[in-house]
Amino acid sequence: MIKANWIAGLLALAVFVNAQYQGWSLFEHAASAQASRVAGSGGRIFHK
């Protein structure tokens, strides 16, 4: 069990480090990853 614990613990730690680096969170409200282009550069009007 202790060996499995070691492996699982280190894996979890690695996933944690990556999640923190990537800014992942299970509980956060992520905005849409889909990028769209607003008509006209520097345009100040947003169309839904």
Place this chain on the structure above:
Amino acid sequence: MTSIYVVCEFCRSTLLRSGEDLQNLGRMAELLEDRSLIQIGSKGCYRNRHFLVIGRIQLRYEAGIWNEWHILFDDARTAWLAEAGGELVVSAQVAVSDPLPAFETLQPEMSVSLDGRVFTVTNLATARCISGQGELPFRVAAGYDVNTADLRGNDRFLTLDYSETPPLVFVGQAVAFSDLKLEKLKELGVPAAGGAPQVGARAFNCPHCAAPLKIHSAAIESVACDGCGSIIGVENENVKLLARAAQALREVPWLPLGSHGTLHGIDWEVIGFMRRSTTSEGTQYPWSEYLLFNVQQGFAWLIEYQGHWNFARTLSSPPPVSRGQAKFKRDGQEFKLFNTGKAEVTYVVGEFYWRVVVGETCAVDDYVCPPLMLSREVTDKEAGWSQAEYLEPAELCAAFRIQAPPPKRIGVYANQPNPLAERHRRVCRLFWQLALAATVVQLAFAFLFASQLVLRQRLVLSPLNDEATLTSQEFVLNSRARALLVRHGTSLVNNWVSLSTTLVEKTTGESYLGVQEVSHYKGIDEGESWSEGSPSEEMVFKAVPPGNYYLVIEYELGTDNAEAVVDTLEVVRNPTGWSNFLLLLIFLAVFPLVSRWRRNAFEARRWSESDLGGGQDDGEAD
């Protein structure tokens, strides 16, 4: 020299030393020759003081015979070296100021206070000094009767000798044979001075069935015949039938008598086997005890119960524990009462250092601190303690070179070490190591890769416009943001607002959309305040490239409350989240929780066998 009486080795006359003259006081009874290794002329060392054995007396009591060797130290002081039941005790006479209790008032386990020290009565015996040898400080003549009481306190041994008034007091210590560094001992097979030839193991025939039997030690007082079950008393060169064919059922010891094995670096021989049992709630619980012998170490026991083995030895300094005491500490270890009961001898075979009788009973208390168990056995004349250590069956088989599989272990024994306890400790240690590493990583993200507030702006969401669009100030991302947190902290009360937040890169027009619903209601209902929802909401944009950005916020405000809402807009670059850290700790904690549960399940099985229903402390360090 303090000795005033000398017993002639050849004619057994007792001579009184009076200055340079010797006066013959008459002949003394013959010594009952035994197989003690000590003899007149033996030398040894006790507490770095050399001594010489100059005399001895022999005493007989109902359970057999013991020797008291008179020893003379280099500084001309004398003492006694008692040799009984495989135990050696060096003691010297002392004067005490406290009055001594009468012999008749003493009981086993009774506490006696002498000169500020408390002793416990461990043995009461009415003996007869039957013979003497060598130089002695008193006259033995034809013998005399004596009541003696042995008491123990801490590591001290006290003997009250009621042969005189007031009683004589001897104080000493139990000592290991090897610690005495004895020299000039009797050599096995070599005739002792004036005595019969000595052998390591004396052979004789059962007086009832003529089966060949052996005696290995001077301390052996009885032999149970394997052939017919008779119990034979051993007094001297002769043997006496004590109980004829006393045992109808014959039991075969799993470990044969005569087996040799090395345990704790000492070579032991199995010389006796007995079955004992205790009854609890109508159920009989039998176990086996094997008596082990080593010439220098004396006696030890191997105890087997349902496949569980213990190696036990008598304690020379028993703990001061009253009857029924639930727990006590000894050498920093806590022992807990596990079982109490009455043990009865049901079967014996082989040699024993007391007059063993089938049917003899004693009260037993077992205290456990795995892998140790301290047991107290009390009769009306004796109170003794032994310390047992759990022995793995494989270790026993290796020690006695036994190929056959040992009896299968059933259940969890009282002092069986919990194999899951050490594993649990290791799992806990690993948890703390990983938790520390996770904390270091979390702090590094919080401080070294610090989050940065790139925008903070107050916006007013007006109820006059039920749908409106606001644009934030611009902010710059110099490099790619792994995450960009947009937080709306509103003054919303009893209302809701729907927010569509679009992150727009000014130059390229790239945009990212996020929709949020903020709702916050609160009030007091029947005197109790309540609240629902939250006035603030967060949203994260992932992997945002560098550039100049602004936010376009389109909102729809509810009509439940007519007040304008102030929205404090914050944009944080690379925020450090704590939820991952907490999740990791929860995940890591699963392992010690599971191992703790398994460890406690083992302990629950152990204590389910106890009729006292004790248990482990939950406060055990994890």
